[in-house]
Amino acid sequence: MIEEVARKLGYRSSAIARALRTQRSRSIGVLVADITNPIFPQIVKGIDEVLSAEGHTIFLCNTDENPKRQYALASSLIDRNVDGLILVSQNLQSDEFNKLLEDGPPCIYVNRRPPNPHHDYVGSDNRQAIELLVDHLVGLGHRRIGFVTGSSNSSTASERRHHFQQELEKRGIPVDERYMFQGDYTAEGGRRAFAQMIERGIDLTAVMASNDFSALGFIDAAQNHGLSIPEDISVTGFDDTAGVNNFMTYPLPIKGVTTIFQSKRELGTLAGQMMLRRLDGSVSPQEPRQAIVPVALRIRDTTGPAKAGPSMGSVATG
Amino acid sequence: MIEEVARKLGYRSSAIARALRTQRSRSIGVLVADITNPIFPQIVKGIDEVLSAEGHTIFLCNTDENPKRQYALASSLIDRNVDGLILVSQNLQSDEFNKLLEDGPPCIYVNRRPPNPHHDYVGSDNRQAIELLVDHLVGLGHRRIGFVTGSSNSSTASERRHHFQQELEKRGIPVDERYMFQGDYTAEGGRRAFAQMIERGIDLTAVMASNDFSALGFIDAAQNHGLSIPEDISVTGFDDTAGVNNFMTYPLPIKGVTTIFQSKRELGTLAGQMMLRRLDGSVSPQEPRQAIVPVALRIRDTTGPAKAGPSMGSVATG
């Protein structure tokens, strides 16, 4: 009866008073490195799907790859008593930041490795991914293969780079430092990589980029330079960004990039489920969990057989 | 002195206790219709830029175009004492939802119109945009122009549709209902529109789509059907999504879409500034503010002169 009257009067119980009293807010903070990179919203949707079904509200914050913002936002969320924190592709961090999380609520890392063994991690199988790509290219006859790395402060970038070198060694292909180009997951980084390749005067038959945007930037620069893809040089991406959704941007004169598909949504749902388990205490705090999601190779139109000779207007082989 | 000790002990003051006491949380809730559509993150960045500089924390929530989620999330944010609410492209709403906002904190609508005159609004100049597009196409000799609308529950969609018809009438071009196709801002919607055009057996020389994704979907379908763009049919987009960021997805065999550029970031910063003014009470609550942001035409490669005769394999003229 009283409840009815209350409702008529438009009464709403205060979530913050309840949170203050119970020390639980039924909210989860999600920190994302760059909200304009389409793979992250997709991961967030997966997280949201799992957690909002259980009555948790997600607060999404964009750190813009900025360590200061990262610290400030994590602080703010912790001070607002979020019950948990999910860090999607956050930068490797200062001791100060790690200390903050140490005393904080349960924390799950997605996509980039946690610095702290107490925290959970979910990510794609980068080793398998690189193996698939190298297999594909080597099978096409490529030996001089370049690599465009991701941002230097990303654990994913160093992982992929590491596995790339390992896969080459496994096959007895010498690793040449001049074949490595520093990228940053943007198209511009891919263009710079192409410019460096020209500058260094090296002759590659294939290049693996750390994500699709780098690959597209590289392709764009190569085409502007008069090269044909994949006839002159094969290029691979990573993420399968095109499959993310119904949206598509920045058309280029190619049909599709050979790339690695990773299930962004599954990364999110797994992270959400891990969080639920941390929240209900059904797993010991000292027992870190890891989930590694398998990936798949998507062969499209940017990879082909390696050319026998030099690929860029040098002397023709006899 | 005491402060130092407190810091050493890792003391953090509780934002929720403060919020309970002061009735101000220094946080702003932002509801977004679809976080995977790249125009929204860009708007959010603009909002964030302004508000976080003033010490406000932004909580971003994704409503997924779902009215139930929209209501639940707005409720949750209000119950958590957000100081303000920014609704980006929210669906036209139930009375229940409007009632909720009525008693809630200051509220600013972005991109889609508020149902309630007490609320502020910031959006692009859709009239000017449509005028620019129609001018461009008519100047190229087009008279039979189709239109792919946006989602039916979007005020932006109906505005654009309305202005389109007005611009045609202004120029004495008859408005034909068969030239209107129901879209939904996705590439798939654009493809369906093309299929409908074929089904209806009508012969258009140009089609205006309500956003870039619809345009790209339409173009894709047209090309698969053997048509050339813009030789057989001109197509325009809306938003200039390609200019959004460094990222690009889903390459198509065209270089760039003729479209309307709207400054997503500026929509965001304006919304942020409006919110600041509401928060410091420097504007009377009864005085709704509106900001209409000018747009610009970006002529690229998907529009060209109208063909004299039928565009699709009918009898040749003359």
Next chain:
DNA sequence: CTGTTAGCGCGTTCAA
């Protein structure tokens, strides 16, 4: 500058 006190709106407990 420091100490004391009251109360924000809840959930919890104990009493009726």
Next chain:
DNA sequence: TTGAACGCGCTAACAG
């Protein structure tokens, strides 16, 4: 079922 009292951690107001 209902009521009264207490405290979550903070701010504001006032006292020393």
